[in-house]
Structure formats: structure tokens, C-alpha cells
Amino acid sequence: MIGLWLVVLALALPFSGKLGDSTRDQPTDYLPASADSTRVHKLLDQLPGGNTTDLLLVHHRDGGLTAADRETAQRQARAITGEYESTGGKAVPRSVPAKDGKTLLTAFSLTGMEEEARDKAVGDIRESLADPPSGLQVELGGPGALEADSSAIFDSADSTLMLGTATVVAILLILTYRSPVLWLVPLTVVGFAALSSMALVYGLVQAFDLTVTTMNTSVMTVLIFGAGTDYALLLVSRYREELRRHERPFDAMSAALRGCGPAVLASSATVAAGLLCLLAADLNSVSGLGPVGAIGVLCALVAMGTLLPALLVLLGRRVFWPLIPAYGSQLVARRSLFTFMGTSAGRRPVAVLAGGAALLGALALGSVALPGDLRPQDTFTDKPESVSAMETVQTSFPERSRQPVTVLARTGEAARVESTAKSGDGVARVERGRSGGGWTEFAVFAEGGPGSEREKDTIHDLRGELGSLEGAGALVGGPSAEQIDLEEANADDRAVVIPLVLAAVLIILIALLRSLVAPLILAAAVVASWGAAMGLGGLVFGPVLGFEGLDPGVPLLSFVFLVALGVDYGIFLMHRMREESLRGAPVAEAALTALRTTGGVIASAGIVLAATFCVLATMPMVMMAELGFVIAVGVLLDTFLVRTYLVTSASQLLRRWMWWPGRLFREEGAAKARQGE
Known part of the structure; x- marks a missing residue:
């Protein structure tokens, strides 16, 4: 072997x-192929020059920009233009000063670049902008820079995570095995x-x-x-x-x-x-x-x-x-913690069950404090340069958005689409872009800032109004539209996947335990653990950790993992309990024996699993930190509260009904009948 x-x-x-x-x-790559923003992204490749990388060059001085600062900004913009014209790209500096005179914004685009070339270009541009004059802040932002920063974090994620997880597991195994x-x-x-x-x-x-x-x-x-x-x-x-x-x-x-x-x-x-x-x-x-x-x-x-x-x-x-x-x-034989816990649950099962359920319910109420949906600029725990640049732009230009909403329409209907978009509610201006392959590109600038509710309303209105133009084939995409599609797809997936997961878990538990009652109790217990963990997240994410939003994928993924992994420990416990019952032990005694013999290993397993998911929280991405927190907390609640107290208490109360309508239920009922005779 x-x-x-x-x-x-x-x-x-x-x-x-x-x-x-x-x-x-x-x-x-995260979105469904049918989403408008996905189709926009693919169609942009068919336009002259291919996909576009939008970048923002931001110059800022707290005391106000000097004439030398403006000259520096123009020189750097011209240098970037000269460098990337040779690649087939297009870089046309358009500098816009802020009203307070502290910030100068230069927007430009690079076209015809794949992901690797884009990331290299962003890195090279930033290197050329290094060592600015004293007091002058020079940053490169925009959607292209944000995607490059994301790629840099993802590139180092696997090796860092593997090393961190292996280290945590090694330490816990040494402590466990001695x-x-x-x-x-x-x-x-x-x-x-x-x-x-x-x-x-x-x-x-x-x-x-x-x-x-x-x-x-x-x-x-x-x-x-x-x-x-x-x-x-x-x-x-x-x-x-x-x-x-x-x-x-x-x-x-x-x-x-x-x-x-x-x-x-x-x-x-x-x-x-x-x-x-x-x-x-x-x-x-x-x-x-x-x-x-x-x-x-x-x-x-x-x-x-x-x-x-x-x-x-x-x-x-x-x-x-x-x-x-x-x-x-x-x-x-030593009186272990789990022997004590099992004994206490056996003495007062009703009080323990009611108290535990009330605690989980109280914790779940924290879900109302969960932050809103996470914006793209808030996805990192440590601010990269692209996010810092975006914040500077939002502060200096509160009256306008510098992140366009991309609209594609059939070229034959371009004039009608442009006119309709300009008259749209919340639209500041519309700029016609490239044409090719039967499509025309428009950059629509919303009055609301990137990721704001006002911008989202504008995107929804554009999709409704432009979608009603027969023959135009209009599609609305761009970073903010991608975020909307992500949120909507996550909501739809929750409605489909959560019932499927519960059904699959119940079928396996019923087949293993030969019962209907025990699987339902285990499933309800892990769902309660998930609700309590999400509630604790609501109390921690914003007030303590300072996260600006909740990633829309966290509720679904944490539910799947907590239900599937949480049922693991229920299987370990209930399988041993069933084993003891098959040997003739009454259900109440079998439950205590199972807890005494498996409690230690289940606790060790729960701590290891929670610790490994805690490693996710060390990643510089809010989504990973939120997912790791919810799963780790849920596993610990499930290990030390739900499995030890609540399931054991339920077993003490239900006794042979835990195995209804299986063989153990019938055999114990027959044994009681014989004793009565």
C-alpha cells in the first residue's frame, strides 16, 4: 500500500x-455565463483593440497642488502614453482638477491586453511613478488596477494558505498526541x-x-x-x-x-x-x-x-x-469533562435543552446587524493602492463618478440607445466608444458613486429602459453591474442549493442511522449552529473587525460547510450511540456512553477543523475572513454545545423514540412490553 x-x-x-x-x-469568471455583465465582458474582446483596461492616475497634495505638481502629472501621463502606444494600446491623458485644488485626476485606457500583460503593465506604471516629489501623493487606481491587485493577492494565496494550515495542524496534533x-x-x-x-x-x-x-x-x-x-x-x-x-x-x-x-x-x-x-x-x-x-x-x-x-x-x-x-x-478511567457534561445533561435534560436553544436563538438575532453587501473596493482587509486611489477620488470628486458603466448595443441602433441612456434617471453623461463586429460601446457615468445605492438604481433603470428597445440588443456591464449580477445570482443559488443540501444530508443520515427522528434532530442542530454563527458574525464583522460589508457568497457557502461538516460529529456520536444500543444498552445510557467515549476525539476534531478554517481569516480578503470566522465559530458551537448538551439532552428526553421507526425503536419497545408482562 x-x-x-x-x-x-x-x-x-x-x-x-x-x-x-x-x-x-x-x-x-465567478458569474453565470448568461449574466449581462459576463456577455459584455466577452463581447468587448470583439471590438477593435480587444478588452479595455481602465486606469486612473491620481495626484494629490493635502496643501493644494503646485504648478510643479501639475507639470509632473502631465509629464508622467505623456510618458505612459508613449510607452503603451507601441503595444497597440490607446492612452489619451484627460486631466481633471478637483474644485478644492488638491487633486488632479487623469483617466486613460489600455486596450488589447490579456490578464498577464495587464498586470505587468500596471506594475511597470507604478514603478515609473515611484519616488514622487515630497508631499505629493501619486497613485494608480481604476478597475484595471483593482483587478491587478486582486491577481497579486491570489497568486500568493495557495502557498501561504498551505503553509499556514500545515503549521496549525502540526501544532494541534502535537498537543493532542503528546x-x-x-x-x-x-x-x-x-x-x-x-x-x-x-x-x-x-x-x-x-x-x-x-x-x-x-x-x-x-x-x-x-x-x-x-x-x-x-x-x-x-x-x-x-x-x-x-x-x-x-x-x-x-x-x-x-x-x-x-x-x-x-x-x-x-x-x-x-x-x-x-x-x-x-x-x-x-x-x-x-x-x-x-x-x-x-x-x-x-x-x-x-x-x-x-x-x-x-x-x-x-x-x-x-x-x-x-x-x-x-x-x-x-x-x-478518569472523570472527564465530557462525563461531567453528559451527566449534567442527563439530570436536567429539559432545562439544558431549553437553555441551549434559547442561547442559540439569542445569538442568531445578531444576524440583523450584518452589514450590507460588500463593494468591490472593500474586498481587501489591507488596502491596496487601487483602493486608496479610489477613496481619494471619491473624496475629491463627490459630485461625479469616475468608474463608467459599460453599455453595448447593436451599431444600427446606437443613436437610439445613446439618446435613451442620456435621458436616464441618475445618468451624468454618456460617451460613445469603439465600434466593431456589429456592436458599439458606450461609457455611461452615473451621478452616484461606485457601489452606491444610487448607482445601483441607475444600472437597474438602464437595463429596464435599454432592454425595452426592440432590436438594440443592449447589454449593461462593468464592475458595478458585475457586483449586482453577483448578488442576484447568490440569492437565487441560496434558494436552490440549501434545500438540496438538507435533503442530501437527511437521506444519508436516515440510511446510516435507520431512523427518521435522529437525522431530523441532527439536521436541526447544525442549522441552529449556522444561524448562531451568522449572528455572531453580525456582532463582530462591522463593530469589531471594521468590515464594510458582507460578501454575498458567505451565507450559502458557510451553510453548506457547516451543515455537511457539523453532521460529521453527529455521525461520530450517533453511530457510537447506536453501537451501544445494539449491545443492549438503553438509549439514555447509550447516549452517555457515546459522549464519554467519543467526546474527547470529537472535541479534538472540532478544534482542529475550526483552527484550519481560522487560517482563512488570515488571508487579506474580507470574503475569506468572513467565511473562516463563521465556519470556525459554527464548528465550535456545534462541538461544545450542540453535540454535547443539546443532542444528549434530546436523547435523554426522547429515549427509544430517537430511533423511530427503526429496529432499535421496535426492539426496545418489545423489551419494555415483556418487562411489563
């Missing part, structure tokens, strides 16, 4: 490194799984032109380390237990796999099924995450079910040094 995995690694290594070069992170060697084994296996999954995803991209974003690969990395380590913790814990009963490590591992294998298999199937439900989403970034995440989870399952057992058996008992489990020894 180890030899086979070494062959897999040798085959995967050359391809896993290529995945980063295959990710696509343009705004339109062994100088054992922690290396699951961490190595997780690394094998990660490299294999990256190679497989790269193959999917090449074979099926799958849209994979950096967000997808980042989440996949965290998921592999988190879920894979969870499976390892459960298997190693059961293996250590079986080593006390079996002399040969091989026999102990066989027993461990028989004991916890079904729970791990069902757990991974639940996560994979939940993620595959994302294929029903309209957003490319969300639908692409489905197969990417499922591949990561399944690779983690296969590695932990084959390579990890092989390595542990090969290394024998000594891998646990210095706490080696001796054959025939008995584990010293």
Missing part, C-alpha cells in the same frame, strides 16, 4: 503544481491527499474546462487538512483502544477500521454529497467548488483509509511513544 501511494505521489507531483496557473479570478513522532504520520498522509487532489482537479480543468478560482483551491486545501485530520483523529483513537485488546497491530487496525470505518465513510459521503449539491448553483465560482471540494474530501478519505493504516501498522506500537498502549492493559 505504501509503495502504491509513492507511485501515486510521483504521478501527481508534476500536475499538482500546475493547478495554480489554471485558476481564473476575473470577476466574470508524542514526538505520531503527529508526523497523519500530517504526512494529509500532504499526500492534498497533492493528489490538486493533480486530479488540474485534470478536470484540462478535460472539462472546469472553472476553478483561487477561492475554490483555498477552501479545498483547508477542507483536506481539516476533514482529513478529523478522520485521522477518529481512526487513531479507535486504533489505540484496540491495541489494548489485540496483540498484533494488524488485528487491532482491522478491528479499528470495522468499528469506525462506517462512521468515517458516512461522514465523508455527507460532506461530498453536500458539496456536490453546489453543482446546481448558477454562479461559476460556487458550482466549481462542488467537484473541487468533493475531490478533496474523497482523497482525504482514501488516504486516511489506506495509507494511514498501512503506516501505523508498519510502525507498530512504538509510534505512540512515550504513551504506548500495552496489550492487555486497561485504560485508567
Whole structure:
């Protein structure tokens, strides 16, 4: 088995490194192909010079611009024009001074550049603008610069995230196992799984032109380390237990796999099924995450079910040094935290259940404080130069927007479209652009600032008025229109995907637990955890972390991950509870035994999973930070409140009805009837 995995690694290594070069992170790569803004982006390539990169050169001095500052601005603008005319681009300086005399704005465009060339051009221009005169602030902004800054952050995301996640997992495994060697084994296996999954995803991209974003690969990395380590913790814990009963490590591992294998298999199937439900989403970034995440989870399952057992058996008992489990020894029974928690839940199940439900409900009320939708300029936790430049422009030019709304229309109807757009509500001015391929481009400047509600209203009005012009084929795009399409697509996807995820999870739980009641309780519990985590986000994102908005994708993605991953721990607990019930223990006793025996490993797994998702919060993107926070908090709530107290209390109250209408429900009912006779 180890030899086979070494062959897999040798085959995967050359391809896993290529995945980063295959990710696509343009705004339109996230959007549905049918969205107006996506169609605009593609049609712009057909116009003379291809797609356009709009840039803003901003010169600002707090005390007011001097004549020398204006001369510097003109010289730099002319230099940029001369540099990029030779590439087939077009750069025409148009300087506009602010009323207060502190800011000078020069707008220009570069055409005919692909993403890599655009990013290089932005970097070269910024380098040429370095070392301005003392007191003069020179920044390059605009949509093109914002996209270049995003690309720079995405380029370093994968390696940084992989290193950070591996470090966190290593530290937690050392603390959990208290062994100088054992922690290396699951961490190595997780690394094998990660490299294999990256190679497989790269193959999917090449074979099926799958849209994979950096967000997808980042989440996949965290998921592999988190879920894979969870499976390892459960298997190693059961293996250590079986080593006390079996002399040969091989026999102990066989027993461990028989004991916890079904729970791990069902757990991974639940996560994979939940993620595959994302294929029903309209957003490319969300639908692409489905197969990417499922591949990561399944690779983690296969590695932990084959390579990890092989390595542990090969290394024998000594891998646990210095706490080696001796054959025939008995584990010293100690009153653990989970024994205390289970006992307290058993004594007052009604009070515990009501109090826990009230706490979760109170936390969920914080959702009303969640900030509004995130604007493109607020997507970074650390302001890049493009965002700083945009803020300077908004302060100095409050009366006008320098970010155009792009309108495309059939050339034969261009005059009618231009006239209608100029008369639109909230439109400041309209400039006719290029024509070619039967299409004409217009730059429409709204009176509202970029991302403002007023600008959004203008875009909606333009789409309504221009769309009613028969034969014009008018389409409205640009950065702000892309954000609107993103928000609307996310809302539609939530309505489709959330019911699918719940249905898939319930079907798997019903098949595993042979019950209808227990799966419904587990599903309701994880939904409550998600609601409470979102509520805590509302109390933290704006007031504490200073985030200006909530990424529209966070509610859906956090729901999918929390439901799928949260049910994992329910499966671990309920599977052991069912195992104890099959041995003849009453439901109340089985629940306490399951909590006592699995509580520690579930807690360790929950802490590891929460910590790995916390690594996302270190990324310089608000969306990653928000997603990592909600999932980490939800996992901790689920681990230490929902699983330990609420599910155990519900089991104490429902007793045999937890297994209705399955075999355990019928058998315990028959046993009670015999006792009564």
C-alpha cells in the first residue's frame, strides 16, 4: 500500500503544481455565463483593440497642488502614453482638477491586453511613478488596477494558505498526541491527499474546462487538512483502544477500521454529497467548488483509509511513544469533562435543552446587524493602492463618478440607445466608444458613486429602459453591474442549493442511522449552529473587525460547510450511540456512553477543523475572513454545545423514540412490553 501511494505521489507531483496557473479570478469568471455583465465582458474582446483596461492616475497634495505638481502629472501621463502606444494600446491623458485644488485626476485606457500583460503593465506604471516629489501623493487606481491587485493577492494565496494550515495542524496534533513522532504520520498522509487532489482537479480543468478560482483551491486545501485530520483523529483513537485488546497491530487496525470505518465513510459521503449539491448553483465560482471540494474530501478519505493504516501498522506500537498502549492493559478511567457534561445533561435534560436553544436563538438575532453587501473596493482587509486611489477620488470628486458603466448595443441602433441612456434617471453623461463586429460601446457615468445605492438604481433603470428597445440588443456591464449580477445570482443559488443540501444530508443520515427522528434532530442542530454563527458574525464583522460589508457568497457557502461538516460529529456520536444500543444498552445510557467515549476525539476534531478554517481569516480578503470566522465559530458551537448538551439532552428526553421507526425503536419497545408482562 505504501509503495502504491509513492507511485501515486510521483504521478501527481508534476500536475499538482500546475493547478495554480489554471485558476481564473476575473470577476466574470465567478458569474453565470448568461449574466449581462459576463456577455459584455466577452463581447468587448470583439471590438477593435480587444478588452479595455481602465486606469486612473491620481495626484494629490493635502496643501493644494503646485504648478510643479501639475507639470509632473502631465509629464508622467505623456510618458505612459508613449510607452503603451507601441503595444497597440490607446492612452489619451484627460486631466481633471478637483474644485478644492488638491487633486488632479487623469483617466486613460489600455486596450488589447490579456490578464498577464495587464498586470505587468500596471506594475511597470507604478514603478515609473515611484519616488514622487515630497508631499505629493501619486497613485494608480481604476478597475484595471483593482483587478491587478486582486491577481497579486491570489497568486500568493495557495502557498501561504498551505503553509499556514500545515503549521496549525502540526501544532494541534502535537498537543493532542503528546508524542514526538505520531503527529508526523497523519500530517504526512494529509500532504499526500492534498497533492493528489490538486493533480486530479488540474485534470478536470484540462478535460472539462472546469472553472476553478483561487477561492475554490483555498477552501479545498483547508477542507483536506481539516476533514482529513478529523478522520485521522477518529481512526487513531479507535486504533489505540484496540491495541489494548489485540496483540498484533494488524488485528487491532482491522478491528479499528470495522468499528469506525462506517462512521468515517458516512461522514465523508455527507460532506461530498453536500458539496456536490453546489453543482446546481448558477454562479461559476460556487458550482466549481462542488467537484473541487468533493475531490478533496474523497482523497482525504482514501488516504486516511489506506495509507494511514498501512503506516501505523508498519510502525507498530512504538509510534505512540512515550504513551504506548500495552496489550492487555486497561485504560485508567478518569472523570472527564465530557462525563461531567453528559451527566449534567442527563439530570436536567429539559432545562439544558431549553437553555441551549434559547442561547442559540439569542445569538442568531445578531444576524440583523450584518452589514450590507460588500463593494468591490472593500474586498481587501489591507488596502491596496487601487483602493486608496479610489477613496481619494471619491473624496475629491463627490459630485461625479469616475468608474463608467459599460453599455453595448447593436451599431444600427446606437443613436437610439445613446439618446435613451442620456435621458436616464441618475445618468451624468454618456460617451460613445469603439465600434466593431456589429456592436458599439458606450461609457455611461452615473451621478452616484461606485457601489452606491444610487448607482445601483441607475444600472437597474438602464437595463429596464435599454432592454425595452426592440432590436438594440443592449447589454449593461462593468464592475458595478458585475457586483449586482453577483448578488442576484447568490440569492437565487441560496434558494436552490440549501434545500438540496438538507435533503442530501437527511437521506444519508436516515440510511446510516435507520431512523427518521435522529437525522431530523441532527439536521436541526447544525442549522441552529449556522444561524448562531451568522449572528455572531453580525456582532463582530462591522463593530469589531471594521468590515464594510458582507460578501454575498458567505451565507450559502458557510451553510453548506457547516451543515455537511457539523453532521460529521453527529455521525461520530450517533453511530457510537447506536453501537451501544445494539449491545443492549438503553438509549439514555447509550447516549452517555457515546459522549464519554467519543467526546474527547470529537472535541479534538472540532478544534482542529475550526483552527484550519481560522487560517482563512488570515488571508487579506474580507470574503475569506468572513467565511473562516463563521465556519470556525459554527464548528465550535456545534462541538461544545450542540453535540454535547443539546443532542444528549434530546436523547435523554426522547429515549427509544430517537430511533423511530427503526429496529432499535421496535426492539426496545418489545423489551419494555415483556418487562411489563
